[in-house]
Amino acid sequence: MNNVAELIGVPAPTLWEPIDKQQSFDCTNPELVVGVEIETERCENIVYTDRLSKLWQMKTDGSLRGTAFEFVSKPVKIKYLIPQLAKFYADTGFTDENYSDRCSVHVHTNITNLSVEQVSSICLVYSIVEELLFNFVNKYKAKNEWGYSRDTNIYCVPWSQCRMNHGVVKNMFADPNYAFRNWQKYTALNLLPAREIGTLEWRHMHGTADVDKLTKWLNIIGSIVKYAQGRTLDEVIQVVKELNDSSAYQQFYNEIFQDALPYTEEYSTAIYAGVVNAKYALMGFSNEDKAKLKKLHKRKKATLDILAEAANLGQVEFVDARVPRFPDQVLRGAGVAFNAADWRQVPGRLVEGQRMNEAVRQQAGGGWQARMEQQYNDEDAE
Secondary structure, eight states, X not given: OOBHHHHHOOOOOOOBOOSSTTOOOXXXXXXXEEEEEEEEOOOTTOOOOHHHHHHEEEEOOTTSOSSOEEEEEOSEEHHHHHHHHHHHHHHHOXXXXXXXXXXXXXXXXXXXXXBHHHHHHHHHHHHHHHHHHHHHHOSXXXXXXXXXXXXXXXXXXXXXXXXXXXXXXHHHHHOXXXXXXXXXXXXXXXXXTHHHHSEEEXXXXXXXXXXXXXXXXXXXXXXXXXXXXXXXXXXXXHHHHHOOSHHHHHHHHHHHHTTSSOOOTTHHHHHHHHHHHHHHHTTTOOHHHHHHHHHHHHXXXXXXXXXXXXXXXXXXXXXXXXXXXXXXXXXXXXXOOOOHHHHTTOTTHHHHHHHHHHHHHHHHOSHHHHHHHHHHHHHHHO
């Protein structure tokens, strides 16, 4: 199956790299490309140095209060980012006094190079370990005046509480565009950025100037992605099915995190609950479903290609358009050219989308449907 960049139509990121390549950090997944968003307040004395500007972009954020900024890194490999975090806090002089319960540190992991199967594996593994991640992130386990209990924060809702993971694997295979587009931003692991910039957003971490904690957090995230990348989806599903006692839980845990987050016995109950959530993520999905869904997705793309060629539209570019009865995309080319970002703001876009759908079909004539049916028949005969 094609990778996310090809399926969604988002480009691979342009990476930032230090001049001195020796400035790297030995970590669990050193080649993983990430981006970090650090929200800060009480920034009256901040000096935006030349060294900061090479990696970090300083932005305003309406959700913050007072003199506040969000610092957004360029896409960078984890092994290069971790040494830069210490330089960031040295240059800014930020401490934990620069963070309130409104502040957080979001980590984006690149998935443009991953297949739908690998993203599905990340979702399954995440479903199992979600509570453990909150145990690590929370400064206190109960809600407190500083707001560090992130699992009670409305901007970081656990999957286990909002049920967003139900059927997520099936939805991925049925149509990744739809699966990403219909996600919710304020979930702890947010899939929505996949369709805009090709990333998953990990929203768990509270605002902090603790470089050691951020380093461990990046290693934890890197460990999850590495585990999912290194196994087929079938293998991950089989692991989920076989997680049935505390010894299996510990083995599974250690295979993922190794030294990034040492195992304790209290994690056993959390993993048990996570396994239940992972099974919800597999609702309505089987190997037979996977084969059917892959075939369906391939045919939807082939239909658009044949239709575009018949309508003499030339090169086909797939763009998210939320148009019913037109397979989740529209053709952009001669006669149907518009900007995707503008399209999402157009009032009555569904009606307009249906009109464009009909216009393209009329321009294509009737022969394309016969070609499509013949291609499907040829595939079935193979």
